[in-house]
Amino acid sequence: MLFNSYPFFVFFAVVFGLYWWVFNKNVKAQNFVVLAASYFFYAWADWRFSFLLLGVTILNYFLGIYINRSEKPMTRKILLNIGLLQGIGGLAFFKYYNFFVTSIADAFALIGVQVSLQTLNIIVPLGISFFTFRTLSYLLDVEKGKVKPITDWISFFTYVSFFPSLLSGPIDKARTFIPQLEKLRVFNYDMAADGSRQILWGFFKKIVVANNIAPLTNEIFTNYQTLPASSLWLGAVLYAFQIYADFSGYSDMAIGFSKLLGFNITKNFDNPFFAQSIPEYWRKWHISLTAWLTEYVFTPLSITFRDYDKLGLILAIVGNFVIVGIWHGANWTYVFFGLFHGLYFIPSILNGTMNKKIKTDKTKLWPTLTESFNMARTFFVIMLTFVIFKADSMAHAFGYYKHMVSTSIFSIPVIDFASVAIVLLFSLLMFGTEWKHRYQDHGLVLSEPMDLKRWGFYLLLMLSLLFFGAFGENQFIYFQF
Numbered sequence: 001m002l003f004n005s006y007p008f009f010v011f012f013a014v015v016f017g018l019y020w021w022v023f024n025k026n027v028k029a030q031n032f033v034v035l036a037a038s039y040f041f042y043a044w045a046d047w048r049f050s051f052l053l054l055g056v057t058i059l060n061y062f063l064g065i066y067i068n069r070s071e072k073p074m075t076r077k078i079l080l081n082i083g084l085l086q087g088i089g090g091l092a093f094f095k096y097y098n099f100f101v102t103s104i105a106d107a108f109a110l111i112g113v114q115v116s117l118q119t120l121n122i123i124v125p126l127g128i129s130f131f132t133f134r135t136l137s138y139l140l141d142v143e144k145g146k147v148k149p150i151t152d153w154i155s156f157f158t159y160v161s162f163f164p165s166l167l168s169g170p171i172d173k174a175r176t177f178i179p180q181l182e183k184l185r186v187f188n189y190d191m192a193a194d195g196s197r198q199i200l201w202g203f204f205k206k207i208v209v210a211n212n213i214a215p216l217t218n219e220i221f222t223n224y225q226t227l228p229a230s231s232l233w234l235g236a237v238l239y240a241f242q243i244y245a246d247f248s249g250y251s252d253m254a255i256g257f258s259k260l261l262g263f264n265i266t267k268n269f270d271n272p273f274f275a276q277s278i279p280e281y282w283r284k285w286h287i288s289l290t291a292w293l294t295e296y297v298f299t300p301l302s303i304t305f306r307d308y309d310k311l312g313l314i315l316a317i318v319g320n321f322v323i324v325g326i327w328h329g330a331n332w333t334y335v336f337f338g339l340f341h342g343l344y345f346i347p348s349i350l351n352g353t354m355n356k357k358i359k360t361d362k363t364k365l366w367p368t369l370t371e372s373f374n375m376a377r378t379f380f381v382i383m384l385t386f387v388i389f390k391a392d393s394m395a396h397a398f399g400y401y402k403h404m405v406s407t408s409i410f411s412i413p414v415i416d417f418a419s420v421a422i423v424l425l426f427s428l429l430m431f432g433t434e435w436k437h438r439y440q441d442h443g444l445v446l447s448e449p450m451d452l453k454r455w456g457f458y459l460l461l462m463l464s465l466l467f468f469g470a471f472g473e474n475q476f477i478y479f480q481f
Contacts, residue, residue: 003206003254003257004203004253011037011040011044015037015261016261019033019034027184030184030185031155031181034162034163034261041163042126042127053131056087057156057157061156063080064139064150065149067080067139067142067143068142080139083136087136088132091132093122094122095129096326097122098330099331100330130166130168131160131161131166133289134159134174135160137174138150138173141175146175147174147178159174162265164257164258165254167476168476170254170255170268171289176266180262186262187262188262194259194441195255195256195259196256198253199260201256201442201461202248202251202256203253203465204430205245205246205248205249205252205430206246207465208468210241210245211471212426212470213423214242215419216415216419216423217239220415221239221390221391224403225399227414228408228409228412229405229406229408229411230408230411230413231414231415232400232403232404233404233409234420236386237383240379240382240383240386243386243390243477244269246476246477248268248269252443255268255442266291267287267441268286268287271284271434271438274434276358276374276378277353277356277374278381278382279355280356280378282341283357289327293320293324294320297320297323301315313354314345317345317346318339318342319342320342321338321342323338324342325337325341332393333388333389333391340385340388358371362439430443444458
């Protein structure tokens with residue numbers, strides 16, 4: 001049941017009505033409605049994995065309580081390790097077992113030894129990376145005393161399974177989400193209106209921009225060997241637009257639907273393609289994942305390697321981003337995607353600008369030449385690396401790169417020019433709107449009084465959905481992660 005489907009709208013309408021007009025007097029009743037809705041939502045995708053979600057949640061619920069109760073450090077450590085083993089082990093089995101098996105067999109084959117290892121027909125549970133990271137951060141925070149254990153099972157179960165962000169994030173931490181579950185939510189018109197606008201913006205990005213680009217990029221990446229380099233460069237640019245519109249569109253919808261239920265969840269994108277450096281890009285792209293890994297992976301690694309000065313920082317960054325890549329899936333393409341992004345940090349580490357924050361003048365309509373150059377340079381590197389992300393294998397990626405470098409780059413692209421013109425027009429509308437509101441929470445935030453011009457813009461978005469929306473391509477890219 002996807003956000004951009006009719007069943008979801010029926011489902012959400014029922015949940016919304018029960019939540020605000022039937023069970024609106026009691027906070028536990030509100031939470032139970034959200035919990036029941038979350039499990040129904042997850043079971044709709046595959047009811048069998050609801051038992052996995054339930055089992056994981058029960059285990060971590062009791063682990064959190066007993067970690068806090070235990071006075072012996074060794075006992076606390078054992079309980080924490082049980083939770084870490086379950087979380088990381090679950091990810092390793094469902095997402096990476098076959099990858100490990102085939103990689104080991106390939107490694108032995110390189111030295112002339114044939115090893116027969118059995119792979120399994122494993123279905124990866126939807127959202128496993130996201131709800132696992134929620135439970136892992138919860139246990140780590142309880143063990144460190146950053147949060148108190150949650151004894152109200154309804155609140156904890158709701159936190160782990162919260163349906164707007166269950167399948168593709170954002171990844172909320174317990175210390176920011178649980179306090180919202182502990183108090184009665186009262187319907188707030190302004191919050192609901194803002195959430196509705198953000199949902200509309202997310203739909204536009206997903207249905208009009210990303211879904212119309214998808215057939216073009218799929219064709220180019222599939223037939224790259226027979227296409228001129230100019231088509232391949234265009235395909236690389238379009239795929240960067242596609243994955244941003246797809247993933248940030250989902251995040252906008254998730255945040256918007258959460259606001260309709262009275263929740264503020266983590267902002268996941270902050271106009272990353274306006275970043276002027278790779279470190280700034282990662283502060284703006286998939287923010288909840290970056291923040292999670294910074295706290296629980298990068299910081300411990302940087303402390304471990306602190307005696308090695310800048311080399312230690314480089315090792316911590318590269319190690320962190322290899323994990324970013326592996327988190328995305330069991331393929332060497334993701335490993336190298338993360339590795340390259342980690343290596344991109346080296347210049348900024350060496351010149352001491354890694355933590356430098358660059359802000360554009362919010363009063364200016366256009367970026368300066370320097371800002372434009374920095375944005376273009378950063379986007380160029382990101383775009384090239386997304387080729388690896390999109391490719392089926394490293395051989396596919398390097399083959400694509402090889403065909404990008406040829407004299408046919410100066411030829412006319414072999415492409416459906418009408419379709420390209422449409423997606424570029426809507427991409428320009430998307431980026432132009434987000435540039436205008438680059439210091440706001442989302443592209444359709446109400447930063448000035450409602451007037452005829454704003455209503456006209458909303459009408460334009462709705463008409464674009466009606467006439468240009470590609471509703472047949474429903475799957476979100478990050479559902480596979």
